[in-house]
Amino acid sequence: MTDPHSSNNHSQRSSHEGSEGSADSRLVEAHSQLAKNKEEPSEGFSSLPIIIVFLFCGFGFWAGVYLTRNAGGFSANTFDLDAPRLVADSGPKEFEADLAKGQTLFLQQCAACHQATGLGVPGAFPPLAGSPWPVGNDERIIKIVLAGLAGEIEVKGAKYVGNMPNIGAGLKDAQVANIVSYVRSAWGNSAGTVSDVKVAEVRKAIGGRGQYSPKEILDAHPLETK
């Protein structure tokens, strides 16, 4: 590799033979000529203008189509591409648990302790997969998600001293319903989904209370299976 220092010196000397300024005016002059003249075929870019014109027209066409389809009617009140379809449906909608949304929420809110696999962490956080706690009577898991659970519990033969916070208190009814429905149907669990109406009822019934103790929740809703 040539020493950049010496090559720099070289270029400096050569450019100083003529004055710096006149070299710049030659540069401007030459390019002004180029801009006025058509391209020289010998440059090897002779087909470029045609290709580029077609390419750019194609872009322009695509942009128009994309905007028409994805602009939500250019309404200042449309914030979501799915929104117009929802508005088109008339009447109050029946709640349907969305397991994909439930999974996303679970990963954000619950997976730090219970893990994405639902297996928990042995000795620290109880599993949800195959556990009798989330399945069966849906009020038990809704109450735990809404108010939290603190104390010693036994899950699948192992003891856990947990301190689960009231995660659901900060979520909407539909979000809690989606999380609970996901937990009740993922990893081989097979229990029915719950609706946002049910969550709202439970939330109203328990009020702004603190965490449940294991005894309290099991007295209200005993485990259906061991």
Place this chain on the structure above:
Amino acid sequence: MSQSYSSRGSVSRIDDSISVPVRLFIFSSLIWLLVASVLGVIVAAKLQVPSFMGECPWFTYGRIETLQRNAFIYGWASNALFALNLWIMSSLARFELKSSWLPVLGGVVWNLTLSYGLIQVLLGQLNGFALLEMPKEVAPALVVAFMFAALWPAVAFARRPTGNVFVSQWYIIGATFVFPVIMVIAQLMLLWCPTLGAMQALVHSWFYQNLILLWLGGSALSAIYYFIAKESGRTISAYYLAAVGFWTYFLFASWTGPATLLGGPIPVWLQSVGVVAALMMLVPTVILVVNFVGTLAPRNGIVQSWNNTTLRFVLVGVVGFTLSALLNIAFSTRSLNALVHFTQFSQAQEHLAIYSFVSMVIFGAAYYILPRLTGSFWPSAKLVHLHFWSCTAGTVLFVVAGLTQGWAAHGRTDFAFSALPGLLAAALLLVGHSAFVLNALGMLTAESAPSNRRSY
């Protein structure tokens, strides 16, 4: 003494007339570059070990990262671009600056204002808009200082002796007019009379993209055009396309802001317009790459460029620009954007633009301008090599680490982010920048006796 005199080049009268302001800008930019590089290492170290210097509120991540970003963009890049724009425009337009104290005044005010603002940030007086974090009285002072420091290229352009114009001049004029406009509008709508809620995010995204792509990017593109034509001695290939490239670049780049807010609480048609603008950036990108690569590639030009210090840095800058532009285009589409939004991926994209592209071009330009400005040579060739290789390695490492980690993080919650490559990259950049600053300061201070300068 006589020997050293003979080894010195002469300084032309044009260079002489802008010598003082250009020196001031370059000197300030060098100091800010060092500050930003040291802060960059601290920021990277805090990402790896969050408790590092954590006891002192001055060195909490939020303040240090803000400090680093502002010092880099307003201190290093902007000061250096003041110098570059003034120098390139004066050379091309045969302009002699009569009252050089005006840009000097502007430069002094700019740097004092910036120092004041950054000290306030260090003390905890900062607001939440990236690159507008400094207290709100700083922004108008920056605009005024900019008017004094950076509007001279426009004067030079207006007074050019012939009607002929080179593409570099368009980009400089465009970039010079963009900065005050976006700065005034953004500070009015965000700091002085804030607009409502989500509208602020929109204004900010517009300001941010314009600052990076048009002020920094536009100025750097002008330098690429100039040094490629000048150092290779060739005319720009497919030059007739350059005008289309210029207008489409400035038209579409200024609209790309909303594409960074996909999924945010702004009307969906604005997001779609942002996506369209971002994808239409393909037009200027294709033209610019054809111009640059088409000029350099034929007749063994890449090898020749590699052996020229300026063009070697500019080559890395061209690669940085191309990659950054293509990634911005691809990852502005809704489907791909959803995968990497809020990850290290976007950090790496930004680094590509402001470092691999803009800063590398500035380095290359400095290697051309400083010898002609001072009439002396670079003191050490070894330091030039050290500068090039550590900065290139550092920027490649940072970008590759950021892109791969950002991509790996999507849709996963068990993803552990490793800041080690970033720390290593920041250290490499610090080494390279120290070498560069040492070399450049040696040059700026060694040359002192006025007898060494020939005036005609």
